[in-house]
Amino acid sequence: MSEKLKVGILGGTGMVGQRFISLLENHPWFEVTTIAASPRSAGKRYEDAIGDRWKMTTPMPEAVKDIVVMNVNEVEKVASEVDFVFSAVDMSKDEIRAIEEAYAKTETPVVSNNSAHRWTPDVPMVVPEINPQHMDVIKYQKKRLGTKRGFIAVKPNCSIQSYAPVLTAWKEFEPYEVVATTYQAISGAGKTFKDWPEMVENIIPYIGGEEEKSEKEPL
Template identity: 35%
Template sequence: MVARISVGILGATGEVGQKFVANLQNHPWFQISALFASERSAGKSYAEALGFGTEESRWFLKAAPERRILDLEVRDVNEARGDEVDLFFSALPSETALGVEGKIAREKPVVSTASAYRYFDDSFTYLPGVNEKHVKIIEIQQRRRGWKGFVVPQPNCTTIGLALSLKPIYDRFGLERVTMASMQAVSGAGYAAVSSWASQRRAQGSNLPEPSPEYVPGTFEGNVIPYIKGEEEKVKRETVKLLGDFIEGRIVPASFKIACKCNRVPVLDGHTESVFIETRDKCTVEELKEAWRNYRGEPQRLGLPTAPRQPIVVTEAVDRPQPRFDCLVEGGMVAVIGGVEPNVFENGFQYTVLSHNTELGAAKGAVLAAEYLYSIGLVK
């Protein structure tokens, strides 16, 4: 029997915050005890802050929160204190997260979907099943910053499917180079983007705004946006870090070369990526598939509550994976791989990988990360 601990959610009224509520309200280890959001929601019950049960309701998930959660008072996130609960989950915007998460981490752990602490050299940017060997850097973060707690951010949602698919191959055969082209879901641009796209589809024929290199409401329908600000730099930087080694107190990135191009496409959920690799050692398509199918990480070994039975699923169908049919395999907590074949390059292969950007890539993935930290005693 695992003792349940109290948790707080920072940014509880937003899209990712609501998913934290959904994934934590019946969790066997964690109990929601405090909710925090912006000043305009402070002092209201969670139901009032969301307009729950009204025509203006901002609760966008199908399953309703428990009455106990709806009755909790939402408090100003800037007033959150580290002595209130045992663990915090953060769904804050990055510009807010830096100060708030750092203040709380002086006392208690924070597991975050924000990027604010992702790129410091003392940060444990954690992808469950991939880089548990980096966990000791938490001790360095605490020592340097004088914290009793810590901040553990998740990787970028586009990085997650790619890095998870590369992990078994890198471990077994090595990698010389990786090239990736992404087709990323509209939900990756946030709730406002999804709402705008839905409104546009209903409008049927309304005038589109002028094209823009960044997100502009109404540009998704029947369109591909071949630019997502900062995305390619994040993928290139994070992938080699996640697969790197922990040597003498620092993370040494993997040495293979990586190139990528990121695109936004009119799909609701699920990031699809075309991946081209060159392995260091010779192998076959069947050996690649065997490595993926047999791969099990620490979440599976430890039997964590949110862990899928296997982190990577390989399909033999020539036209899969597809977001509409495959992004919720194992509850959206796996990388689904298909279309595996050799290409013209020496030791070259290509495949498609799909991962759920708002499940594994957001709140549910962060819950799994927290389960690991709790299971090894870093969350008390």
């Protein structure tokens, strides 16, 4: 590409937002130009907003340190700065559905890491190597939203996206049952034993909702 696409990260101060920023460093197609987060982080340099909460194993990219964080709720203002956004906002499901649709209605494509829209009928849940044809449903979503360019696309549950490629390779053999066991991190929000001491010598073997996701989403 002769010119990189300008990318915004919604929820850029959280664990997933940090991962997006880390993965997009020196990307050949995309450049992170805008970071949006909660009002408490808005107006601060990204490095200052993060403080000692940078959780990645690689250093914070120099290119984002001086970006002034915007208020994620100022949808029109954020959208005017970017070509599309990655969404990793930390809100209730109802709030996520509303704000992602609001961004889409500004004609901004939204690629979401959140689960809120996974069961919205006209929002494709995609692993591109497996089911890119599901993107065809976007034309119906655009009609519902009244957009020409704006839409929402989501990814499946993090565990599922790791084993779905294997299931796809097996489809021709018509498997009738799959037993999947996942080993989760201490916290999807990046907590460690150091900042969550009550987890030391504690075991929480069950995470609500994971089994249901694993049954439904691969379908």
